[in-house]
Amino acid sequence: xxxxxxxxxxxxxxxxxxxxxxxxxxxxxxxxxxxxxxxxxxxxxxxxxxxxxxxxxxxxxxxxxxxxxxxxxxxxxxxxxxxxxxxxxxxxxxxxxxxxxxxxxxxxxxxxxxxxxxxxxxxxxxxxxxxxxxxxxxxxxxxxxxxxxxxxxxxxxxxxxxxxxxxxxxxxxxxxxxxxxxxxxxxxxxxxxxxxxxxxxxxxxxxxxxxxxxxxxxxxxxxxxxxxxxxxxxxxxxxxxxxxxxxxxxxxxxxxxxxxxxxxxxxxxxxxxxxxxxxxxxxxxxxxxxxxxxxxxxxxxxxxxxxxxxxxxxxxxxxxxxxxxxxxxxxxxxxxxxxxxxxxxxxxxxxxxxxxxxxxxxxxxxxxxxxxxxxxxxxxxxxxxxxxxxxxxxxxxxxxxxxxxxxxxxxxxxxxxxxxxxxxxx
Numbered sequence: 001x002x003x004x005x006x007x008x009x010x011x012x013x014x015x016x017x018x019x020x021x022x023x024x025x026x027x028x029x030x031x032x033x034x035x036x037x038x039x040x041x042x043x044x045x046x047x048x049x050x051x052x053x054x055x056x057x058x059x060x061x062x063x064x065x066x067x068x069x070x071x072x073x074x075x076x077x078x079x080x081x082x083x084x085x086x087x088x089x090x091x092x093x094x095x096x097x098x099x100x101x102x103x104x105x106x107x108x109x110x111x112x113x114x115x116x117x118x119x120x121x122x123x124x125x126x127x128x129x130x131x132x133x134x135x136x137x138x139x140x141x142x143x144x145x146x147x148x149x150x151x152x153x154x155x156x157x158x159x160x161x162x163x164x165x166x167x168x169x170x171x172x173x174x175x176x177x178x179x180x181x182x183x184x185x186x187x188x189x190x191x192x193x194x195x196x197x198x199x200x201x202x203x204x205x206x207x208x209x210x211x212x213x214x215x216x217x218x219x220x221x222x223x224x225x226x227x228x229x230x231x232x233x234x235x236x237x238x239x240x241x242x243x244x245x246x247x248x249x250x251x252x253x254x255x256x257x258x259x260x261x262x263x264x265x266x267x268x269x270x271x272x273x274x275x276x277x278x279x280x281x282x283x284x285x286x287x288x289x290x291x292x293x294x295x296x297x298x299x300x301x302x303x304x305x306x307x308x309x310x311x312x313x314x315x316x317x318x319x320x321x322x323x324x325x326x327x328x329x330x331x332x333x334x335x336x337x338x339x340x341x342x343x344x345x346x347x348x349x350x351x352x353x354x355x356x357x358x359x360x361x362x363x364x365x366x367x368x369x370x371x372x373x374x375x376x377x378x379x380x381x382x383x384x385x386x387x388x389x390x391x392x393x394x395x396x397x398x399x400x401x402x403x404x405x406x407x408x409x410x411x412x413x414x415x416x417x418x419x420x421x422x423x424x425x426x
Contacts, residue, residue, distance in 0.1 A: 001088055003276050006097035008407045012098045012370040013106040016046025021403055021412020023231035024098055027091045028236070028271035028413075029076055030126040032122040039125065041071040042080065044271055045098055049117040052094075058111055060097055060104075064089045075129045076272065080132075080216045080235045081350040087235065088276055123180065124270035127238075128214055128351035134341060135242060135262070135355035137212075138332035140286065142360035145372045162290050164342045165332035167357075169187060170242075175353065178239075178416045181191040182265035184394060184423040187248035201423035202245035202261075204391045207398045208358040209310050209368035211327055212240040213334050214272055218348040225348070227298045227339035231275055233348065234334060239269035239308075239416040240398045241354050246371055246391070266355075269400070277411055281305045281404040286331050295343055302333040306413075308359060308402045310368070315395035320383040322373060325359050325366040327402075394422040 005027055012024040016377045022044045024057055033039050040053040053071040055061065064086070079086070096104050105111055137143060140157075143166075143421035147156030160166065176182070184205055188197045218233035219225050225233060235319065242262065251262030285303035296357035311319040333341075338352055358368040367373045374380055392398060397419045402413055403412035 001085065003088060003092070003279060005091045006277065006280060007095075008280075008409045010095060012045055013102075014048055014098060015044050016048075019410060020046050021410065021414050022046055022271075023409060023411070025409050026094055026273060026277050027094050027413045028273045028277070028327050029079070030271045031074060031076060031125040032117075032128045033125060034117060035121040040401045041073060041076060042108060042110055042122075043094055047119050048204060049092070049122045051115050051117065054114045055097070058114070061090065064093060066090075074125065075351065076127050076410070077129055077351040078130070080214065084232055087274060091274065091276060092307040105382070120310045124177055126175065126177045126268075127272050127299060128353070130175050130350055130353045131349050132357070133170040133172040133175060133266070133353045135170045135258075136332065136337050138330050138337065138357045138361050139368065140331040141329060141348060141362055142358040142368060142372065145360060145367065149371075149376055157354075162288075163292070165337045165338070167178040167341070168257045170258075170266065170352070170355070174263055175266045175268060176269050176418070177268060177270045178414075178418065181419045181421050182243055182267065183421045185245050185248065185260065185264040186423055186426060187245060187260045188251055189247040190251040197251060197373075202248050204246035205420060206244045206246050206391055207310065207371045207400075208242040208244055208298060209325060209360075209400060210240040210242050210354045210356045210358060211237050211306070211402070212268060213237050215338070215348045215350070215352045215354065217350045218338070219342055221347040222345035223342075223347075224295070224345060225338055225342045227296060227335050230335035230338040231302070233338065234275050234340055236272040237266050237278070237413070238416070239402050241267040241398060241400055241416055241418060242355055242358070243267070243418075265418070267416050267418040268353075269358060269413050271414055273411065273413055278304050278306075278404065280406055280409070281411070283328050285328065285333050295314040295339060296336050297414060298333075298335055302335045303328045303330065304404070305406075306402050306404050308400070311399040311401070312389060312392070313396075313397040313399065314383060314385060317383070317385045319399060323365065323367060324382055325361045325368055327356070329361050329366075330356055356379055392420050394420060396420055
């Protein structure tokens, strides 16, 4: 089935900015609370939020097999469960409805007032109920930087890193949408030179520039997903800030990996951009540095050219860009990650989320964490207000942005924006 929604020549009758992250070729999916206090599934074109529940009730999806309540829910899980054929049909239909040449909704003022909202009239929600969340460690540049800091250049990568997409299971309950504040965590740390751990607020809170993909119901228990079929089960992508407390992590991670240093908050952008919308931006990924096992060997382009940026804004201050990276730098791609995740028969469900791991590029300005950007705090970053940062301060806001651009079409993710509040007093 062709993806007609991606036609770069298509225009919309909605009034939108030429450089919007959300042209008619995007059509992401999210969940929002309307001005009437109704939660609905929707999409976005320009600065308009579109109520898909109302659109469906008014008959605009006639001919597509959808349950009556498919968009009248507070999560996308059931819609995602319907599979890629349904996602594609719905995106194509939305593109047709809002095409500049289609007068059906354009000229129906009564219908428009039930369907269209400005962004200040809606409150974005978490788009899916995340049943399980896995975080990978798939950027070679990031793994090398961190390994060099703690083990030296000769032992930067662990022996398994070039053979498997390393990952761990995270905590889904503390995943929050953009705009919800995080709080500095408490925990145990072992200060340099100390012989006993101390308890207190983390002093080294960090962001991690990541993306995350959302899956559909993919496989029965015991049945792996082949690497070249993996994209059939990936609904789309969000920006992902996997907050980290580096001092807590350093003390606790041996022998079982991240725990309290990672599970206090993880932030995502509210609009899920589908893999269909990202098809024009597929690119070759990094070449394997050694032969990979057959179940990880893939055909074709499996990486995506997504420009990524990180900004820090002090309280009542202006934003300063501190990093520019790209999703295409990932050594292990999403298809390999999902194939590896299921090779042992682990079953994957609708709404599950897989984090890419910190995305760092080859140059210092493309590193995806403060740990790397300031090299453990040895090289502080200066913000536009003249203050310096080694890690994230209380009341700083961290903003992630991402977009693709090709053939005069820009497909973006909007923002993932989170303010770090001070630790609770204990």
